Amino acid sequence: AQKITQTQPGMFVQEKEAVTLDCTYDTSDPSYGLFWYKQPSSGEMIFLIYQGSYDQQNATEGRYSLNFQKARKSANLVISASQLGDSAMYFCAMREANTGNQFYFGTGTSLTVIP
Amino acid sequence: GAGVSQSPSNKVTEKGKDVELRCDPISGHTALYWYRQSLGQGLEFLIYFQGNSAPDKSGLPSDRFSAERTGGSVSTLTIQRTQQEDSAVYLCASSQDHSYNEQFFGPGTRLTVL
Numbered sequence: 001a002q003k004i005t006q007t008q009p010g011m012f013v014q015e016k017e018a019v020t021l022d023c024t025y026d027t028s029d030p031s032y033g034l035f036w037y038k039q040p041s042s043g044e045m046i047f048l049i050y051q052g053s054y055d056q057q058n059a060t061e062g063r064y065s066l067n068f069q070k071a072r073k074s075a076n077l078v079i080s081a082s083q084l085g086d087s088a089m090y091f092c093a094m095r096e097a098n099t100g101n102q103f104y105f106g107t108g109t110s111l112t113v114i115p
Numbered sequence: 116g117a118g119v120s121q122s123p124s125n126k127v128t129e130k131g132k133d134v135e136l137r138c139d140p141i142s143g144h145t146a147l148y149w150y151r152q153s154l155g156q157g158l159e160f161l162i163y164f165q166g167n168s169a170p171d172k173s174g175l176p177s178d179r180f181s182a183e184r185t186g187g188s189v190s191t192l193t194i195q196r197t198q199q200e201d202s203a204v205y206l207c208a209s210s211q212d213h214s215y216n217e218q219f220f221g222p223g224t225r226l227t228v229l
Contacts, residue, residue: 004157042222043204043223044220044221045206045218046220050217102174103160104160105157105158106157107155108156
């Protein structure tokens with residue numbers, strides 16, 4: 001089974017609108033961390049936001065927020081007030097406490113912001 | 116301050132040749148990761164170094180792949196007898212220590228095996 005599933009290969013959003021990028025995960029480890037990264041066309045991976053499995057509140061970082069639904073094993077990324085510079089690939093990732101060295105990445109979602 | 120650097124940025128080689136990819140992590144970062152990203156795919160974990168501990172090699176796809184980290188800093192990923200399926204972008208990341216959540220990624224090395 002895939003550890004991380006991103007079902008949206010491509011998404012479009014109007015500038016200044018909000019967009020949600022889906023991510024579901026699979027783990028039996030009670031302790032884990034969830035991450036979102038942005039990869040612009042330049043290729044570098046940029047860390048956006050982190051959510052720990054025991055965190056009571058959804059993580060937020062500026063315009064980024066993580067909609068963490070533990071029972072559903074989903075960790076969707078919400079980008080508010082989209083900007084043209086948000087156009088990029090977005091990857092969801094997970095690290096489990098039991099296999100703490102490995103980061104498992106999804107296949108990514110390509111986001112295009114339309115002016 | 117300098118980020119993670121990788122060299123070369125691009126490497127084209129012939130099938131069967133050996134290649135070496137280099138990663139310079141951020142100074143002071145004890146944890147170092149290598150990943151492979153094939154076209155249109157997510158990142159595939161390859162190997163992890165943490166300080167002076169034995170590396171976690173569980174992600175290396177075959178014995179043609181090896182990596183070392185000298186002096187707890189620079190790391191070299193070596194691919195022997197390259198195959199066309201080795202063509203990918205190889206990304207290196209470092210973080211302050213194993214428990215620190217944020218990884219800082221380098222720009223990657225694009226490897227093309229003809």
